[in-house]
């Protein structure tokens with residue numbers, strides 16, 4: 001699989017990485033053995049980048065990754081996140097809290113220095129405040145972290161983080177969320193900032209597998225956050241209303257079958273579409289099992305998508321999603 005340099009971290013990471021929110025068991029149950037098998041299958045398929053957070057399973061995802069790194073010795077770059085163990089208000093983003101959060105992540109992951117720490121969707125005022133970055137630079141000077149980035153909800157926040165010199169920005173970009181193509185990816189390219197793309201499958205919608213009858217576990221955010229009850233609704237199905245998303249996903253699956261590479265599934269075409277956008281460093285689909293992990297990694301080696309496919313994505317977005325999605329994130 002192709003490797004790309006992740007902004008100023010200087011680390012080369014696979015164009016398809018692995019998101020590990022699922023492995024914290026916040027999306028229904030995942031056993032420790034199944035979680036380890038997903039990490040192993042991903043690395044065996046060429047993945048060299050994992051994304052986690054201190055709150056996924058309240059540290060379980062980090063601990064599972066730490067255990068995997070200890071036993072396998074695999075050369076994986078791990079990005080974690082901090083900032084959601086307290087309320088997301090500007091006064092909580094202090095150097096003292098940063099130290100305490102990163103110390104916990106270092107213990108969970110079993111490392112002295114974290115490869116990359118991302119602020120986990122902080123408020124806009126925090127993203128725009130130079131004091132935030134001063135505190136993060138202190139952690140680098142201390143040797144607690146090697147680099148820092150920001151995981152954002154909106155394009156405006158992404159542009160602010162890029163302007164303030166973050167090594168990386170994590171953002172949602174997928175066939176149902178096109179706005180980052182307008183300004184964020186060009187700005188990141190111009191400044192050499194790494195772009196980590198999350199939610200590439202719109203929480204699985206773009207696989208085309210769901211219907212009105214699909215039941216998600218009670219403790220899966222696709223049950224309990226459909227209207228943003230627990231956190232930003234943009235994190236669940238990309239903020240797309242479920243009924244609208246089903247129709248758009250049906251059209252995307254037909255497009256992928258007609259104009260995608262032979263044998264590629266809609267989920268793989270959706271991931272390849274993200275990975276092939278200029279300015280994207282790595283895309284981090286979440287995988288619940290080994291089959292998904294392998295299929296997602298293979299999407300990193302698909303050939304360039306056709307003009308018909310690219311035009312079809314724009315048409316589906318314009319027809320069903322632009323009006324609700326574009327102004328909001």
Ligand SMILES: NC(=O)c1ccc[n+]([C@@H]2O[C@H](COP(=O)([O-])OP(=O)(O)OC[C@H]3O[C@@H](n4cnc5c(N)ncnc54)[C@H](OP(=O)(O)O)[C@@H]3O)[C@@H](O)[C@H]2O)c1
Pocket residue numbers: 018019020021022027051052081120121151152170197198199200201202203204205207209235267268284285286287288291292293295296
């Ligand atoms: N605020 C933040 O910083 C933030 C927020 C959200 C996510 N993230 C990160 O981004 C990662 C990715 O986002 P995400 O997991 O929320 O959404 P996603 O990658 O768009 O969707 C993941 C879901 O897609 C389905 N899927 C995965 N591979 C598939 C395949 N090959 N074929 C068919 N279906 C497949 C699975 O659904 P089923 O479970 O139905 O099988 C899986 O749970 C997370 O794991 C996390 O690391 C960060």
